[in-house]
Amino acid sequence: MQETFFDNLTTGTIITSIIDIAIVWYVFYLMFAVMRGTKAIQLIKGIFLILIGRLVSNFFDLTATTAIFDTVLEWGFLAIIVIFQPELRRALEQLGRGSLFKASSSGTKVTTEKLHKDVLRAVQYMAKRRIGALIVFEKETGLQDYIETGTRVDANISSELLINIFMPNAPLHDGAMIIQTDKVTTAASYLPLSDSNVIAKNLGTRHRAAVGISEVTDAFTIVISEETGHVSVTHGGKLYQALSPEELEESLIKNWTSIQDIKEGGGLFARK
Structure with missing residues (x-):
């Protein structure tokens, strides 16, 4: 009788x-956890597209196209090491500190309406007094590379905090403040x-x-000019200048509400 695959299976x-x-899946999970919140996620999508293109070209017997994809994949390993060098360094550092295996904790959820009011109140206060400010709201594309250039804050959003950070001569008033979901993650980035x-x-x-930042990511940004006090916003690589309080509120609600909906949806790529 011919043996089958199941005949050789044992409990061991x-x-x-x-x-x-389980080990393989856990390693992949850790890789995604490290790259989560960085631009590397977008590069991973590109790699998947290359793999799909290779399969399609091979299926339709496109010789030249298949050869190109094979060359790209052949040198892809070295390219990944070069492209993902910051993420690989960060993973090794976290592994050494033991922080790679710690579960991230989600902060206290604050209502969207209160967050909007706090940001608008702070922006209007600084605009009237011509206090320069640059506030970046993270969306789908992670800003971890830029977060690491600043000073970590990790504080709940409040109008008082935003105003104090950007006060002239304050230690963190230069550079950008980066907000992730409902937290001020960093300042002076x-x-x-x-x-x-x-x-x-x-x-x-x-x-x-x-x-x-709006050209290389999908971030939404608020800028206050210290010369004129005008409030501008950027997203999608475009600058919208001298917004009225009503226009600013409309733009903030449109962009920031979608930010919170994306991140509070959960899943592997949700940043908490």
């Missing part, structure tokens, strides 16, 4: 296979400056940084 083999699969020629020359570094 089954247990070993389950442990093997450095952002990439835009090279766009469309930006008016009379606008300073804050506005160029606000446009710059």
Whole structure:
């Protein structure tokens, strides 16, 4: 009688296979946990598209296209090491500190309406007194690379906190404040400056940084000019200047509500 695959299965083999699969899945989970909150997630999507393209080209017997995909995949390992170098370094550092295996805790959830009021109150206060400010709201694309350039705050959002951070001569007033969901994560962070020629020359570094971060991520940003007190916002690589309080509130509700809905949805990629 011909042997089948199931005839060779034993209890020990089954247990070993389950442990093997569990370890592999846990390693992948840790990789995603480390890359979560960074731009590496977008690069992973690109890798999946390359793999799908390879399968499709092979299915339709596209010789030249398949050869190109094979070359990309052949050198992909070295490219991944170069591209993901910051994430790999961060993973090793977290592994050494033992923080990679700690469960993240979710803070106290505050109502969206209160958060909007606190931000609007702080922005209006600073605009009237021409206090320069740059506030970045993280959306789907993680801002961890820029968070690490600033000073960690990890505090609940309040109008008093936002105003105090940006007060002139305060230690953290230079640079950008980054907000994740309902927390002020960091202050005095450095952002990439835009090279766009469309930006008016009379606008300073804050506005160029606000446009710059919106060009490389999907972040929503509020900028207050210390020269004019005008309030502007950026998203999608575009700058919208001199907004009225009503326009600012409408833009904040439209963009920040979607931010919270995305992150409070849970799942592996939800940042808590």
